[in-house]
Amino acid sequence: MDINELLEHAKEARKYAYAPYSKYKVGAAVLACGKVFKGCNIENASYGLTVCAERVAIFNAVSHGCRDIEAIAIYAEKMPYPCGACLQVMSEFCDESCMVLISDGKRVEKYELRELLPKKFEALKAND
Secondary structure, eight states: OOOOHHHHHHHHHHTTTBOOOTOOEEEEEEEEETEEEEEEOOOOSGGGOBOOHHHHHHHHHHTTTTTEEEEEEEOOOOOOOOOOOHHHHHHHHHHEEEEEEOOOSOEEEEEHHHOOOOOOOOOOOOOO
C-alpha cells in the first residue's frame, strides 16, 4: 500500500472524531496483517479519559488479532505529532523502523519510529 493511500484512510477516519472540547479532530490508520485499521480521537468531559486517534487505531488492530504494525498514518488540519503516550503504545506493537506518516493536508512528513522515540520504556515480560 502506498503512503498516500494510508493517509487517505487516516483522513477518512478523522471525519468520525469526537472533539467538542479542543475542536482538534485527528484521524489515524495503521497497516497490519495486510489490512487497514482506523481510529479517531475521542474526547471526554473528564479530559484524562480522552483517547488519541493513534491509540484507537492501534487498539482496533490489536483487538482484531493484529499485533505487528507495519506503518501508521496520522491526519489533522494542524500537523499532528504523536504524544508520548501514543509513541509508547506504538513502540509496543511496532518495530523501530515502523513508518510513521503525519500530514496536515498540505505536506507530509515521514519518520521511522526510532526517530520520534529514540529511548522507549521496556518492561520485563513474564517469560524474560
